[in-house]
Amino acid sequence: xxxxxxxxxxxxxxxxxxxxxxxxxxxxxxxxxxxxxxxxxxxxxxxxxxxxxxxxxxxxxxxxxxxxxxxxxxxxxxxxxxxxxxxxxxxxxxxxxxxxxxxxxxxxxxxxxxxxxxxxxxxxxxxxxxxxxxxxxxxxxxxxxxxxxxxxxxxxxxxxxxxxxxxxxxxxxxxxxxxxxxxxxxxxxxxxxxxxxxxxxxxxxxxxxxxxxxxxxxxxxxxxxxxxxxxxxxxxxxxxxxxxxxxxxxxxxxxxxxxxxxxxxxxxxxxxxxxxxxxxxxxxxxxxxxxxxxxxxxxxxxxxxxxxxxxxxxxxxxxxxxxxxxxxxxxxxxxxxxxxxxxxxxxxxxxxxxxxxxxxxxxxxxxxxxxxxxxxxxxxxxxxxxxxxxxxxxxxxxxxxxxxxxxxxxxxxxxxxxxxxxxxxxxxxxxxxxxxxxxxxxxxxxxxxxxxxxxxxxxxxx
Amino acid sequence: xxxxxxxxxxxxxxxxxxxxxxxxxxxxxxxxxxxxxxxxxxxxxxxxxxxxxxxxxxxxxxxxxxxxxxxxxxxxxxxxxxxxxxxxxxxxxxxxxxxxxxxxxxxxxxxxxxxxxxxxxxxxxxxxxxxxxxxxxxxxxxxxxxxxxxxxxxxxxxxxxxxxxxxxxxxxxxxxxxxxxxxxxxxxxxxxxxxxxxxxxxxxxxxxxxxxxxxxxxxxxxxxxxxxxxxxxxxxxxxxxxxxxxxxxxxxxxxxxxxxxxxxxxxxxxxxxxxxxxxxxxxxxxxxxxxx
Numbered sequence: 001x002x003x004x005x006x007x008x009x010x011x012x013x014x015x016x017x018x019x020x021x022x023x024x025x026x027x028x029x030x031x032x033x034x035x036x037x038x039x040x041x042x043x044x045x046x047x048x049x050x051x052x053x054x055x056x057x058x059x060x061x062x063x064x065x066x067x068x069x070x071x072x073x074x075x076x077x078x079x080x081x082x083x084x085x086x087x088x089x090x091x092x093x094x095x096x097x098x099x100x101x102x103x104x105x106x107x108x109x110x111x112x113x114x115x116x117x118x119x120x121x122x123x124x125x126x127x128x129x130x131x132x133x134x135x136x137x138x139x140x141x142x143x144x145x146x147x148x149x150x151x152x153x154x155x156x157x158x159x160x161x162x163x164x165x166x167x168x169x170x171x172x173x174x175x176x177x178x179x180x181x182x183x184x185x186x187x188x189x190x191x192x193x194x195x196x197x198x199x200x201x202x203x204x205x206x207x208x209x210x211x212x213x214x215x216x217x218x219x220x221x222x223x224x225x226x227x228x229x230x231x232x233x234x235x236x237x238x239x240x241x242x243x244x245x246x247x248x249x250x251x252x253x254x255x256x257x258x259x260x261x262x263x264x265x266x267x268x269x270x271x272x273x274x275x276x277x278x279x280x281x282x283x284x285x286x287x288x289x290x291x292x293x294x295x296x297x298x299x300x301x302x303x304x305x306x307x308x309x310x311x312x313x314x315x316x317x318x319x320x321x322x323x324x325x326x327x328x329x330x331x332x333x334x335x336x337x338x339x340x341x342x343x344x345x346x347x348x349x350x351x352x353x354x355x356x357x358x359x360x361x362x363x364x365x366x367x368x369x370x371x372x373x374x375x376x377x378x379x380x381x382x383x384x385x386x387x388x389x390x391x392x393x394x395x396x397x398x399x400x401x402x403x404x405x406x407x408x409x410x411x412x413x414x415x416x417x418x419x420x421x422x423x424x425x426x427x428x429x430x431x432x433x434x435x436x437x438x439x440x441x442x443x444x445x446x447x448x449x450x451x452x453x454x455x456x457x458x459x460x461x462x
Numbered sequence: 463x464x465x466x467x468x469x470x471x472x473x474x475x476x477x478x479x480x481x482x483x484x485x486x487x488x489x490x491x492x493x494x495x496x497x498x499x500x501x502x503x504x505x506x507x508x509x510x511x512x513x514x515x516x517x518x519x520x521x522x523x524x525x526x527x528x529x530x531x532x533x534x535x536x537x538x539x540x541x542x543x544x545x546x547x548x549x550x551x552x553x554x555x556x557x558x559x560x561x562x563x564x565x566x567x568x569x570x571x572x573x574x575x576x577x578x579x580x581x582x583x584x585x586x587x588x589x590x591x592x593x594x595x596x597x598x599x600x601x602x603x604x605x606x607x608x609x610x611x612x613x614x615x616x617x618x619x620x621x622x623x624x625x626x627x628x629x630x631x632x633x634x635x636x637x638x639x640x641x642x643x644x645x646x647x648x649x650x651x652x653x654x655x656x657x658x659x660x661x662x663x664x665x666x667x668x669x670x671x672x673x674x675x676x677x678x679x680x681x682x683x684x685x686x687x688x689x690x691x692x693x694x695x696x697x698x699x700x701x702x703x704x705x706x707x708x709x710x711x712x713x714x715x716x717x718x719x720x721x722x723x724x725x726x727x728x729x730x731x732x733x734x735x736x737x738x739x740x741x742x743x744x745x746x747x748x749x750x751x752x753x754x
Binding site for chain 2: 106107109112113114115357358359360361384443446447449450453454
């Protein structure tokens with residue numbers, strides 16, 4: 001395979017400390033270049049929003065099993081109290097994000113489009129929202145397993161969007177050798193500036209979080225990958241770089257999906273994660289910058305993950321902002337905090353426009369994994385008429401995992417799910433590159449999403 | 463020797479004839495030795511059957527059904543697709559009783575058409591229920607409800623399903639063979655196959671209770687429990703905010719359970735569930751959130 005005109009020697013892992021422009025353009029193959037549209041919020045400082053009257057905390061805040069509720073209606077909770085205990089290993093606790101009274105545990109709209117059990121808390125308006133006094137663990141004195149447990153008890157999950165419980169990644173099986181921690185500061189989704197502002201305003205927290213994670217994993221080498229469209233973030237992270245750690249900060253080509261785990265590993269380390277395997281198999285753990293900052297916060301304040309930074313943006317909202325928001329704040333309150341909708345607001349997406357989930361209810365609360373809320377104006381949405389495939393091959397040239405979206409799309413239209421599986425549908429991460437480039441406007445990612453649903457629903461072979 | 467000389471022709475005739483005889487003998491011997499006897503009636507019965515291979519009888523296909531019928535394991539009437547004439551033909555050919563088959567039919571556990579359960583959002587994308595359900599659960603305010611994009615109508619081999627004016631599938635009991643294709647097609651799992659004599663039906667799958675359910679749909683089961691009190695004891699139970707009919711006690715069920723239902727979620731069905739044209743009712747409620 002041709003290596004995109006880059007010689008073998010240049011593609012090797014860069015020697016330590018090398019930060020020549022050559023190394024600053026590490027890349028993966030394929031991908032797309034959607035308009036960045038980050039100007040709306042990239043230079044707006046993070047601000048805290050006032051507490052809403054009600055927060056709704058879903059018990060399924062993370063990938064894995066939902067938490068088990070341990071409170072009942074009428075209970076008084078303080079900020080940071082446990083509402084749900086983890087149920088199983090791949091599960092995290094859920095904490096109250098505001099002081100108040102538990103109104104009800106009931107079904108509530110979930111950002112994924114279903115109704116799921118959630119704890120509704122009527123927020124105490126006159127509460128100082130101070131958490132209960134608690135012992136802040138001294139991370140330097142804790143052994144790695146204790147650190148991982150503390151991170152788990154704080155309910156930390158990956159804040160990039162998938163919300164995979166962080167403690168699972170930080171405690172790899174004994175036979176897996178991890179040699180590098182990668183911090184993902186790419187934020188390749190258009191519009192979003194959550195990670196960008198975190199790096200600009202809290203670079204020390206990112207470094208402290210990284211330090212704790214390196215201690216958990218017993219790793220000495222780390223890299224921070226940031227797309228080159230965030231020079232201020234790169235500068236802030238480099239300025240505060242601790243001198244005693246082996247951390248390399250690298251600027252990466254601005255290309256979607258640079259922030260996808262496997263693409264990032266390919267770009268930074270030139271290692272390819274095999275199909276169906278995890279980054280762990282190539283000795284890498286990838287964490288989002290916001291997750292790193294949250295881990296640092298846990299060990300600075302002792303407070304579990306009860307709030308996160310969210311970008312509310314798009315031309316459909318009057319005052320695009322970067323906000324510190326309590327988890328469980330409802331979409332309606334969030335939009336109000338940003339001045340409300342503009343007249344031509346059309347579509348609300350949780351997450352970025354490429355991979356995010358369209359929302360159907362204004363009552364839907366934020367979950368831990370919601371990195372942004374994009375309110376698209378009518379002019380920003382795509383026409384929905386699609387035309388027959390002209391076999392131009394743009395989707396093949398854009399697919400970062402080298403699938404054949406054209407073929408998969410044809411199979412999906414004929415509901416030949418099993419054949420899609422043999423054509424490696426499982427490797428598709430629904431990044432949306434194929435649908436973005438398709439000149440016929442075929443909703444390929446939607447077809448793949450529904451194929452995945454159909455394959456999951458398929459009855460087990462007898 | 464000339465190629466067309468009589469000896470050459472005779473020689474090749476002998477050789478070819480010999481080869482032919484040899485294989486004929488081989489086939490004859492094999493036929494004797496390895497023959498599997500099959501009841502000739504199976505072919506006749508299979509020929510009489512409709513050949514739709516729909517699976518409504520519970521067999522893998524029409525031929526498997528024919529084998530079972532000839533063996534006497536099931537009655538000819540179990541084929542719900544065949545006309546009564548065909549069924550009695552099969553029965554008289556085999557000299558058995560036609561038998562009684564419970565007529566089963568596909569029932570939709572949702573009555574929230576566009577008039578009763580308004581769309582909350584505007585869905586634009588592939589026009590199938592499956593695709594819509596994959597995007598935020600579809601456009602309906604009620605996430606359990608029928609999306610009305612007619613995946614079942616397309617899936618039905620027998621043309622027994624038509625979408626009505628308000629986007630609900632109308633199952634024609636006379637045409638429905640209870641094959642279960644619609645059950646598989648529905649991404650919201652709203653179809654269920656049940657005997658025609660199960661007349662008491664809760665046409666709702668919404669797990670919400672009280673006002674929360676009413677807000678989303680005019681005909682939702684809001685879990686008030688009046689039907690439980692009105693019906694014979696033990697026929698209806700409340701589970702997860704839904705009235706659930708215990709069909710084991712179907713004999714006790716009667717239309718009185720439906721009388722006090724404030725929303726009309728529980729019904730006593732005779733024939734088809736829905737009308738093809740919706741009765742003129744109040745204008746649909748405006749969608750609560752125009753923006754989302």
